[in-house]
Structure formats: C-alpha cells, structure tokens
Amino acid sequence: MTGVSDNSRKEKSYLLIEDKVGQIQDAFDSGIVNSVFVKNLVVGLHASEIAQIIQYIDYSYREALITLLKPFDPEVFLFLDEHLREELIAVLSSKEIAAIVEVMESDDALSILLDLDEEQQRKILAKLPKTVGNSLERKLRYPPESAGRLMQNEVLALPQSWTIKASLEYIANEGSLPSNFHDVFVVDEENRPVGVLSLSKLVKSVKKDLLQDVMTGSVRTIKAQLNQEEVAFLFRSYDLMSAPVVDADGKIVGMITIDDVVDIIERRAEEEIMHMGRITTSDFYIPVFRTSLIRIQWLIVAFVDAILSSVVIDQFQSTFEGRAALTVLMPIAAAMGGNSGIQSVTVTVRALATRELSSLNMWRFAVKELAVSMLNGSVFAVVIGLISFIWFHELLISVVLSSAVVFSMCWAGFAGTFLPIFIEKLGYDSALSSGPLLSMTTDILGFTSFLWLAQVLIL
Amino acid sequence: MTGVSDNSRKEKSYLLIEDKVGQIQDAFDSGIVNSVFVKNLVVGLHASEIAQIIQYIDYSYREALITLLKPFDPEVFLFLDEHLREELIAVLSSKEIAAIVEVMESDDALSILLDLDEEQQRKILAKLPKTVGNSLERKLRYPPESAGRLMQNEVLALPQSWTIKASLEYIANEGSLPSNFHDVFVVDEENRPVGVLSLSKLVKSVKKDLLQDVMTGSVRTIKAQLNQEEVAFLFRSYDLMSAPVVDADGKIVGMITIDDVVDIIERRAEEEIMHMGRITTSDFYIPVFRTSLIRIQWLIVAFVDAILSSVVIDQFQSTFEGRAALTVLMPIAAAMGGNSGIQSVTVTVRALATRELSSLNMWRFAVKELAVSMLNGSVFAVVIGLISFIWFHELLISVVLSSAVVFSMCWAGFAGTFLPIFIEKLGYDSALSSGPLLSMTTDILGFTSFLWLAQVLIL
Numbered sequence: 033m034t035g036v037s038d039n040s041r042k043e044k045s046y047l048l049i050e051d052k053v054g055q056i057q058d059a060f061d062s063g064i065v066n067s068v069f070v071k072n073l074v075v076g077l078h079a080s081e082i083a084q085i086i087q088y089i090d091y092s093y094r095e096a097l098i099t100l101l102k103p104f105d106p107e108v109f110l111f112l113d114e115h116l117r118e119e120l121i122a123v124l125s126s127k128e129i130a131a132i133v134e135v136m137e138s139d140d141a142l143s144i145l146l147d148l149d150e151e152q153q154r155k156i157l158a159k160l161p162k163t164v165g166n167s168l169e170r171k172l173r174y175p176p177e178s179a180g181r182l183m184q185n186e187v188l189a190l191p192q193s194w195t196i197k198a199s200l201e202y203i204a205n206e207g208s209l210p211s212n213f214h215d216v217f218v219v220d221e222e223n224r225p226v227g228v229l230s231l232s233k234l235v236k237s238v239k240k241d242l243l244q245d246v247m248t249g250s251v252r253t254i255k256a257q258l259n260q261e262e263v264a265f266l267f268r269s270y271d272l273m274s275a276p277v278v279d280a281d282g283k284i285v286g287m288i289t290i291d292d293v294v295d296i297i298e299r300r301a302e303e304e305i306m307h308m309g310r311i312t313t314s315d316f317y318i319p320v321f322r323t324s325l326i327r328i329q330w331l332i333v334a335f336v337d338a339i340l341s342s343v344v345i346d347q348f349q350s351t352f353e354g355r356a357a358l359t360v361l362m363p364i365a366a367a368m369g370g371n372s373g374i375q376s377v378t379v380t381v382r383a384l385a386t387r388e389l390s391s392l393n394m395w396r397f398a399v400k401e402l403a404v405s406m407l408n409g410s411v412f413a414v415v416i417g418l419i420s421f422i423w424f425h426e427l428l429i430s431v432v433l434s435s436a437v438v439f440s441m442c443w444a445g446f447a448g449t450f451l452p453i454f455i456e457k458l459g460y461d462s463a464l465s466s467g468p469l470l471s472m473t474t475d476i477l478g479f480t481s482f483l484w485l486a487q488v489l490i491l
Numbered sequence: 492m493t494g495v496s497d498n499s500r501k502e503k504s505y506l507l508i509e510d511k512v513g514q515i516q517d518a519f520d521s522g523i524v525n526s527v528f529v530k531n532l533v534v535g536l537h538a539s540e541i542a543q544i545i546q547y548i549d550y551s552y553r554e555a556l557i558t559l560l561k562p563f564d565p566e567v568f569l570f571l572d573e574h575l576r577e578e579l580i581a582v583l584s585s586k587e588i589a590a591i592v593e594v595m596e597s598d599d600a601l602s603i604l605l606d607l608d609e610e611q612q613r614k615i616l617a618k619l620p621k622t623v624g625n626s627l628e629r630k631l632r633y634p635p636e637s638a639g640r641l642m643q644n645e646v647l648a649l650p651q652s653w654t655i656k657a658s659l660e661y662i663a664n665e666g667s668l669p670s671n672f673h674d675v676f677v678v679d680e681e682n683r684p685v686g687v688l689s690l691s692k693l694v695k696s697v698k699k700d701l702l703q704d705v706m707t708g709s710v711r712t713i714k715a716q717l718n719q720e721e722v723a724f725l726f727r728s729y730d731l732m733s734a735p736v737v738d739a740d741g742k743i744v745g746m747i748t749i750d751d752v753v754d755i756i757e758r759r760a761e762e763e764i765m766h767m768g769r770i771t772t773s774d775f776y777i778p779v780f781r782t783s784l785i786r787i788q789w790l791i792v793a794f795v796d797a798i799l800s801s802v803v804i805d806q807f808q809s810t811f812e813g814r815a816a817l818t819v820l821m822p823i824a825a826a827m828g829g830n831s832g833i834q835s836v837t838v839t840v841r842a843l844a845t846r847e848l849s850s851l852n853m854w855r856f857a858v859k860e861l862a863v864s865m866l867n868g869s870v871f872a873v874v875i876g877l878i879s880f881i882w883f884h885e886l887l888i889s890v891v892l893s894s895a896v897v898f899s900m901c902w903a904g905f906a907g908t909f910l911p912i913f914i915e916k917l918g919y920d921s922a923l924s925s926g927p928l929l930s931m932t933t934d935i936l937g938f939t940s941f942l943w944l945a946q947v948l949i950l
Contacts (some may be wrong), residue, residue: 053851080728088851111728113847117493204697212689214673214732230671231690236648238663268757269539269570271750273673290732290749294756298727301760302841308767309837310830317843320859324866327834334830335871338823346819352811359818360805364797365823371769371793375786378768382761383775388572392512392547400779407783412794419798446855 049081053088060093070100079107087116087317098123106132110140115317117147126152133168137211139184142171146181179263180256182296183277183286186210189219192226192244196237214273214289218298220248223283225251225276226331253278256285260296264388267293304385307463308378310334335467341366341475348483351490357424358486361433366478368412369440373474376401376448377466384456385463398449405445410440428490436482444474508540512547518551518581529559538566541685546776557582565591569599575775576606585611589618592627596670598643598751603629605640612732615738638722639715641755642745647667648678651685651703655696673732673748677706682742684710684735711736715744719755724846726752763844766922767837769793792927800825800934807942810949816883817945825937827871828899832929835860835907842921843915864904868897887949895941903933 052073059065074082082104089097098120109117109423119327121129121144129148133141133156145153145168153172167185174180188209190199199216203209216234218227227247235247235290246474252270254263254277260277266272277286306314310330315323344364353359383389388395413434421430451470452462509588511532518524533541540562548556557579560567568576568591579602580588588607590599592615604612605625612631616624627642633639647668649658658675662668675693677686687708696705711729712735713722725731726749765773769789774782788950804821811817839860842848848856872893880889910929911921 050849050851075654078729080730087847088849090855128651133575199799200694200697203691203694209695210691212732213691231694232669232672234663235659235662235690235694236668238659239683264572268753269543270537271539273750290753294727294749297753297756297760301756303762304764305760305767305841306837307831308764311834314838314841315839316847316856320862320866321603323859323863327831327863328867328870330834331827331830331867331871334826335874338826341822341826342819345822346815349819352815352818356805356811359811359821360801360808362818363800363804363822367793367797367800368790371790372727372786374768375770375789376767379773379775382764382773388775390509392509392901393549396549397775400782403779404782404786407779408787408790411787412790415794428783459885 044165046147047087049084049426052077053085054475056085056097057090057093057199060096065100068239069101069271070097074101079105080111082108083111086120094119095123103128106135108330109144114147114157116143121147126155129160130156134160134164137184137186138167138171138286141168142181145366156436159384174256177260178256179254179258179260179288180262180286182263182292183254183256183288184210185286185288187276187284188213188215189217189225189276189284190222190243192218192220192242192247194243196234196243196246198241199234199243200238210287213287215287216239216243217251217276217284217287218243219284222281223234224281225253225278225284227251228276230273242459250277253282253284254288255280261300263288264293264296264300267298286384291322300385304381304463307461308381308466330468334470337468337472337475340413340472341479344476344479345483348487351483351487353485355429355490357420357429358483359425360424361429362479362482364433365440365482366475368409369474369478370471372405372408373444373448373470374440374467376405376445377452377470380449380452381463381466384452386435389453394453398446401445401449402442405441406438409441409445412441413438432485432489433482435485436478440474440478443477444470503680508543511536512544515544515556516549517684524559526559529556530536530537531561531777531799538564539570540587541567542570545579550914554582555576556648562587563591567595567605572776573606575734576603576687582604585614589615593623595647597626597630597745598641601627601640604631608835614854621856634747636719637715638713638717638719638736638747641719641722641751642713642715642747642789643669644745646676646735646743647674648676648682648684648735649702650741651679651701651706652679653702655693655699655705658693659697667747672746674746675702676735676743676746677702678711680827681740683740684712684737684743685737686710689732710735712738712741712743713747720759722747723752723755723759728906729758759844763840763922766920767840767926769927771923775912789927794932796927796934799931800938803935803938804942807946808944809945810946814888814921814945814949816879816885816888817942820879820883820888821938823875823892824895824899824941825934827896828933828937829930831864831867831900832903832907832933833926835864835904836925836929839908839911840925843911843921846914851911857905860904861901864900864907865897868900868904871900872897872918877879890943891944891948895937895945898940899937901937903929906932 055073056070059069086094086097106227112120133144157169171181186209213231215228215230217225220226227244227249229247233246240246252266252272252275254266254275256277256279274287274289276284277288279285288396302314312326312329315326380389416437417430417434420433421427452466455462455465514532518528519722545553545556571579584615592603616628630640645668672690674687676684676687679685686703686708687710688706692705699705711725711731711734713725713734715736715738733746735743736745736747737746757776771785771788774785875896876889877891879892880886906929912920914924
C-alpha cells in the first residue's frame with residue numbers, strides 16, 4: 033500500500049551544503065569563526081545554497097552567521113522561508129535593506145517590503161531613489177494577493193505598427209527592459225495589448241515585415257485587481273509563460289511570468305496540505321510558543337468534539353448496565369465514519385480547488401460519493417457483524433453495530449461532499465474547516481446511532 | 492479561524508463553459524445534436540476550454556461528444572485528466588491516435604503514449620514516421636518518472652566558438668528547433684553543455700562578438716536518469732526556466748522547460764493532499780467500483796485500528812463496573828492524541844518533502860515538536876481536569892484523565908515527528924502511511940493509558 037520512493041534523493045549539492053553547515057557550526061563551537069572564514073566557505077555558491085545553509089544551521093548561530101555574511105547577495109532573501117526572512121531583516125539596518133531592495137526586480141522588491149511593518153516600509157521607501165520608491169508605492173496600493181502585487185513593472189510592449197527588424201534593434205539597445213523575458217507584447221496607440229509573440233518566434237521571423245503579421249492576435253490579459261489564485265488558474269488553463277497585466281482601462285502596466293506563478297502554486301499547495309492536517313499555517317520555522325498557539329486553535333475544535341462525544345455517551349448510561357459488549361464496541365462506528373468522511377472531504381476539497389467540481393457536475397459527483405460510501409459501508413458492516421458475533425455471541429448487538437457502521441459511513445459520504453461545497457458557497461476556505469467539522473458530526477452520529485439503536489432494539 | 496476567500500473566482504471564461512455545456516446537454520436530451528452543431532459551439536475555444544467541456548459534461552454523453560468532436564486539436568488531450576484521457580483514447584483508432592502523437596512535441600507525445608498498454612504502444616509507434624517513432628522509443632527506454640521521459644528532444648545547442656550574429660541567423664533559418672524556447676545552451680565539440688544564456692540576453696548582446704563572451708559559464712545540467720521530483724527541486728532551487736538534459740557521457744540529449752516542471756509540482760502536491768486524506772490516488776474521474784477499491788485500502792487500516800481499540804477496552808472490562816464516568820470520558824485522551832499527532836505528522840511530512848528537514852536539524856526540530864505537544868497537552872489536561880471534576884466530582888478520575896491526555900499528546904508529538912522520518916528512511920512514502928499508523932498508536936495508547944491508570948489508581 034506504500035510506494036517505495038527513489039533513493040537517489042541526496043544529490044551532490046545537498047551533501048555539499050550539509051558539509052558546509054557542519055564546518056560553520058564547528059567553527060562557531062571552537063570560537064575560531066570570522067567573516068573571512070565564512071565568506072571563503074560560501075564563495076561560488078548559488079544564492080539558494082546560501083539560503084539553505086542559513087535554514088539548516090542551528091538557530092543559536094543564525095544571527096551571528098547572517099552578520100558575518102554581510103553584505104550578501106540580495107537574491108539570498110528570495111530563497112528563504114518567510115519567517116526566516118523576517119528574522120534576517122531584523123538584523124539589517126534600513127539602509128542595508130534599501131540597498132538590497134534597490135537592485136531587485138519590482139516584484140521581488142515588493143515581496144521583501146511586505147515582510148516589514150508600515151513604519152519600516154516608509155523608512156526604506158524614503159531611502160530609495162525616487163523612481164524605484166514611487167513604483168513600489170504604486171504597487172502597494174493594489175489589494176493584497178492581487179495580480180498588481182505579483183507583477184513586475186518592467187515589460188516589453190511594442191507598437192503594432194513596428195517592423196520586426198526595428199523591434200529587434202530596440203530590444204538590443206533599450207536599457208529599461210526586463211532583465212529576462214519570454215514574450216513580446218504588442219500594443220495599440222492607447223497602450224492596450226492587441227497581440228503577443230514569443231521572443232523565439234520574433235527571432236525566427238526576422239525575414240517577415242511587421243509585428244502584426246506574426247503575432248498571435250488574441251492575448252490573455254490579466255486585470256491588476258485579479259486574485260493571484262485566479263492568475264495561477266489562467267496560466268495553467270492556457271499554458272502561458274508570461275502575461276500582460278492591465279489597469280481598469282485595459283492599458284498595460286506590467287507583466288507576470290510563470291516563475292512567479294510557480295511560487296503561488298507551491299504556496300497554495302502548502303496551505304492546502306497544512307489545512308488538511310488541521311494547522312492554519314506552516315510553522316516549521318516558528319518558535320515553540322507561537323507554534324503552540326497556532327496549533328491550539330483546531331485542537332480546541334477537536335476538544336469540543338471529544339466533550340460532545342462524552343455528552344452523547346452520558347445520555348445512554350443506562351444502556352451499558354450489564355452489557356460490556358456495548359462499551360467495548362462503542363468507538364467503532366464513529367471511527368469508521370470519521371475515516372471514510374475524510375476521504376470524501378479530501379476529494380471534494382481538492383476538486384473544488386482545481387475547479388473540476390462545479391454546479392454542473394455537483395449532483396453527479398454527490399451520487400457517486402454516496403454510492404461509494406454505501407458500498408464500503410456495507411462491506412465493513414458485514415465484516416464487523418461477523419467479528420462482533422464471534423466475539424460476543426449476541427446477534428442483536430451485531431445487528432446494531434452493523435447498522436450503525438452503514439449509517440455512519442453513508443452520512444460521512446453525504447456530509448463529506450456537501451459540507452465543503454456549502455462552506456465554499458458561504459465564502460470560507462473549505463480545506464481548513466471541513467475536516468474538523470465533519471469529524472464532529474461523524475463522532476456524534478457514530479456514537480448516537482450505535483447507542484440509540486442499542487437502547488431501542490435491545491432494552 | 493477560516494479565511495474569507497475571494498468571490499471573483501467565477502470568471503467570464505468559466506461562465507462561458509458552463510453555458511456551452513448546458514447547450515450541448517440540452518441538444519443531446521432533445522436528440523437534435525450533430526457534429527456541425529457541436530463544432531460551431533466550440534469554434535474559437537482554447538484547447539483547455541474544450542477539455543473542460545469534456546470534463547464537465549454528464550458522463551453518459553461523453554463518448555458521443557468525443558466522437559462528434561473528431562478530428563480535434565491534439566492539444567485537448569494534454570489538458571484532460573489522465574483517467575479521462577484513457578477514456579478518450581479508447582474511442583479513437585490507433586491511426587487517429589498516431590496522427591495526434593505525430594504533431595506533438597516529444598514530451599507531450601510520450602505522455603499520451605504512456606497512457607496506453609504495450610500492444611497499443613507498438614501499434615502506434617509502427618504507424619508513425621520513422622524519425623518520430625525512433626525518438627519516442629528511445630525515450631521509453633528511460634526509467635519511469637525520470638528526466639529522460641520528461642524532456643523534449645528538440646533543444647537549441649550552439650557551439651561555443653560561434654558568434655552571436657551567426658547564432659541569431661541560425662535560429663532564424665533552422666527548422667528543427669523547439670517551437671518555443673527560453674534559453675540557448677552553449678556546447679563544446681563533444682556536445683557537452685559549457686554555458687547558457689537566455690534568448691533575451693542573446694538578442695540584447697548583438698553588438699558583442701562571441702557566444703562565450705556573454706554566456707554564463709556554469710550551467711546546471713540534468714542527468715537523463717534523474718528522478719523527476721529531483722528535477723523539480725533543482726528548478727526551484729536555482730530558479731531555472733529551462734535546463735539541458737545530458738546522457739551518461741554528459742552530452743546534451745534534450746531539454747526540460749519550467750512548464751513541464753509545473754506539471755510535476757502540481758501532481759506531487761495533489762498526491763500529497765490525497766495521501767493526507769488517506770487515499771492512494773485522486774479518484775474524481777474514476778467510476779464507483781474502482782473508487783471503492785481505492786478507498787477501502789486505508790479503511791481496512793482504520794478498521795484494524797478500531798478493532799484493536801475495542802480489544803484494549805475489553806481488557807479493562809472490570810474497571811468499568813459501577814464507574815459510569817470512565818465509560819463517558821474514555822474516548823477523550825485518544826481523540827486529543829490523534830488530533831495533535833496529525834498536526835506533527837503534517838509538518839514533518841511536508842518538511843521532509845521540501846527538504847527543509849534533514850539530519851542536520853532533525854533533533855532540534857524533534858525537541859521543538861515535543862515542547863509544543865507538552866505545552867498544548869498541559870493546557871488541555873488542566874481544562875479537561877476541571878471540566879471532568881465539575882461533571883463527576885471524582886478527583887481521582889480527573890487526575891487519571893488529565894494524565895492520560897498529557898501522555899497521549901506528548902506521545903503524539905514524539906511519534907508524529909519520528910514515525911515519518913523513520914518511514915522515509917526505510918524508503919517508503921511517509922505522506923501516505925504516517926497518518927494511519929500514528930492514529931493506531933494514539934488510539935491504543937490513549938485508551939490504554941486512561942484505563943490502565945484508572946485501574947491502578949482507582950480500584
């Protein structure tokens with residue numbers, strides 16, 4: 033039931049990092065560490081490798097290491113976990129941060145700025161050259177999680193009347209272009225995108241005349257206000273490498289590239305995984321007390337759930353008298369309902385996230401989920417009926433337990449499908465709350481159905 | 492505790508699709524459907540939109556719709572869920588499939604071919620032009636999930652001695668290049684990559700002389716045998732847009748681009764989410780019986796878990812006599828341990844997947860997890876102690892329950908950290924099996940600790 037994973041995971045670069053972290057920690061331990069030593073160790077490393085060293089090193093050495101590494105490659109910031117980034121920024125002066133922000137592309141610069149509080153943001157914006165500062169302030173005015181905040185302002189937009197030759201010459205000579213780009217956007221006189229072509233197509237078309245002869249006439253633009261999740265969906269739907277971002281008038285104001293979208297996809301996936309595990313946010317780099325607070329939120333829900341289960345059991349106290357089998361078999365129906373419900377919730381939440389589930393196929397999907405849970409419920413009802421009869425030789429108790437298992441698992445299939453859909457319709461995040469809320473219903477109904485049936489049929 | 496999600500989700504294109512699906516279903520219902528009608532409805536749509544229509548439409552019409560759409564854009568295949576792709580391929584002749592495979596880039600063609608059984612593969616390979624067929628057969632020889640299977644053979648590799656001008660001319664005139672590319676790889680006489688530059692840099696450097704003057708001298712190559720997950724890790728670590736794939740001798744044999752990597756990242760994330768929900772694979776498009784079989788696997792584990800819990804309770808039968816409070820409070824310690832354990836498992840599994848957790852920081856991480864669970868365990872122990880005392884006025888029972896809760900939650904923190912690490916070390920997938928195995932221990936220990944303590948302290 034488990035797949036053997038690939039064992040070639042530990043690549044050379046990983047072992048190299050591990051080795052360097054060991055050397056730096058040893059140097060700290062023996063007190064012989066200094067800036068020259070550390071810098072020699074990291075010379076030639078990629079920014080992401082330096083970021084890995086900072087992430088792996090014992091936290092007691094982290095601040096000292098960061099100080100010794102100064103001034104370092106601004107890129108390092110981008111590869112750090114956001115919690116560590118905050119830690120790192122705290123030991124830099126606003127002048128040092130401004131110097132880092134200044135050399136970055138605007139989307140990366142903004143992501144650094146967003147880690148700071150408003151006062152720090154103001155301080156740093158004041159230290160930046162006016163053009164850089166203004167452009168960042170403009171981006172800050174877009175709503176959080178919007179395309180406007182994700183985009184870079186640097187974009188290559190050429191008038192449709194231009195020739196291909198002139199375009200190539202312009203690219204060769206113009207200094208303000210993005211440092212790296214995949215697509216060329218073609219605009220009308222109002223600066224509105226009317227076409228797109230990849231740079232490779234432009235180079236291949238050097239013998240053709242005008243841009244408008246070779247461009248693709250339909251271009252998928254992204255409104256600056258659009259939510260980033262929606263941006264990722266568009267990129268995936270239309271296999272885009274980059275897309276122009278437009279303002280309310282449809283004028284081009286920047287572009288988003290696929291590598292920014294990869295970040296969004298990864299962040300969303302991480303969020304979904306954490307939510308499935310009943311944690312609001314990944315807390316790997318967060319210290320003990322804050323981690324404890326983060327996790328306690330959903331433990332409170334689980335706790336209320338457990339107390340409610342106890343209250344249910346309490347209602348049926350008289351049922352247990354002289355019936356040890358009931359006490360022993362009591363948790364089974366609730367457990368089977370809970371586990372089968374989590375499966376339905378997982379598939380539903382995921383299908384909602386990928387938009388494979390919509391109002392178009394909702395009923396079809398619900399019928400299928402119900403069929404699956406009836407089928408699996410019946411299988412386990414038969415098995416547990418047999419086992420419990422062999423165990424306690426009480427036919428009625430076996431019938432009660434089997435019925436409770438079927439009922440719990442059918443409920444789990446039904447609620448596991450509609451609960452996430454309902455939560456989503458209300459505008460909330462279904463990944464986070466569906467699981468715990470469902471467990472509450474499967475626990476309460478699992479215990480109630482078993483004990484109530486026992487009371488009615490046996491006593 | 493839940494975040495309000497964005498409500499602008501339903502974009503124009505989505506509503507358009509919904510509308511068209513409705514029209515097609517109505518046409519089928521009233522029997523007026525024909526090929527012209529359907530083709531008129533989908534004309535001008537992007538391949539991904541046609542794929543969405545196929546996915547949303549009622550499954551009873553799906554096969555008929557597919558037949559009416561023939562011959563259709565090969566791209567549609569790539570946007571379909573893999574289970575639907577199988578369904579779709581079943582209604583096409585091998586000649587039709589060969590025609591589709593022939594026009595695709597080699598990585599996409601291979602992904603279609605891999606959905607078929609070996610005999611069908613042979614049939615289709617035989618129908619392809621020799622060069623296409625040979626190149627696909629060569630790719631099939633690479634191990635599953637390897638870089639070799641992900642790459643496209645079409646790659647732009649230029650000798651380092653070339654001038655920039657000659658390179659641009661070559662790109663403009665050569666027909667066998669990738670249809671779209673971002674980077675230019677520079678190779679030595681043996682065809683081994685020695686440098687890389689983005690196409691945008693090449694165009695910007697037209698006034699410089701040689702390729703080797705402007706290229707980045709270090710290039711991250713990917714071995715054709717490398718696991719695709721490792722490929723995704725390299726792309727993310729080094730912010731790559733594309734990378735050359737090399738054979739055992741270091742000679743360039745193809746390239747992988749970031750959009751292929753996005754597919755890998757999404758597939759991995761989906762897998763991880765499913766595994767957290769105790770399902771081996773996403774079954775959204777899989778029919779009832781097969782879905783039931785897929786889900787029953789982990790339900791069996793949950794079932795064994797439930798039976799074992801019952802066996803534990805059975806051992807302590809005598810303890811319950813005349814002590815209703817014990818029956819009522821029995822499930823609490825196990826439930827709290829289970830929920831807190833899932834949180835630790837989630838963070839650990841995720842940190843292993845992203846490689847943030849390694850042998851370098853394992854102990855530090857484990858100490859933190861234990862501290863968090865002791866802290867949260869103590870909080871809930873105090874609360875449940877108070878509640879249960881107010882409820883039953885039996886100090887000893889409250890002490891027993893509080894102790895069992897602390898013990899269960901500490902165990903959950905410890906096992907939730909080391910169980911995934913241990914499973915991973917054995918070479919298995921920790922995301923899939925950690926949760927169910929952990930639940931088993933928290934259930935058994937939760938019930939045992941509570942009932943055993945009750946037996947020892949109270950009776």
